[in-house]
Amino acid sequence: MIEALANALPHFRNTNSGQFFLMAGPCVIEGEDMALRIAERIQHMTDKLQIPFIFKGSYRKANRSRLDSYTGIGDEKALRILQKVSQQIGVPTVTDIHEAAEAAMAAAYVDVLQIPAFLCRQTDLLVAAAQTGKVVNVKKGQFLSGESMQFAVDKIKQSGNEHVILTDRGNSFGYSDLVVDFRNLPAMRAFGVPVVMDVTHSLQRPNQSSGVTGGQPALIETIAKAAIAVGADGLFIETHPTPATAKSDGANMLALDQLEELLVKLTRVREAVR
Known part of the structure; x- marks a missing residue:
């Protein structure tokens, strides 16, 4: 399934390594220097371990608890930084879109369009993303089963786009917690598309009384x-x-200095289960 993505993604290296692929980066683009430094460091790690890498960064955070929450540095400025990461570091990039009108705009700068979990049932958004011809990564809603994501896949494929990824990010557990049901991964993989686990967002504790996600x-x-x-x-x-000090979602992020050690451990798990 990973090999199929290589035809749609420029710079998608190491696709014959038998490894999992990695989408990684900051929650939101905070600035050019920060984005380039993070992308370069992750690329170095993933090249060494032969892990295909897609750089992640939101150009804008639209789903915020409070009006004063950080949303970004400006849409076009952030998108141009994502484009520069792709051109300078030589890796594909992914970013979220929130409305159908944003699909074509973002597609001019990035390689993968990501549909946030809360919006995974928005037909107009899925169709608009599909029609750009870009790879579309749909995050499974916290309120849905893995089996129900068949309909998101159908909407994209029936709109003429075969390049779909599904990502799990946990399910709502009460009002202020999430739980991961690992049955969802094989359920979604049965649709014949690559399946991703969003490790960090699945460990969020949303809806805190402070208005800041834990x-x-x-x-x-x-x-x-x-x-x-x-x-x-x-x-x-x-x-x-x-x-x-991250502008968004710092409470559930991994420190960059800890990433390589984790990836080494994960490559061993991958080898053991192959």
């Missing part, structure tokens, strides 16, 4: 290992040099 980053390794063990094709990990 998290459990100490469990990142646990969730990542389990996902690889049950057959995930890829992992999604948000990372930052200093999560405590």
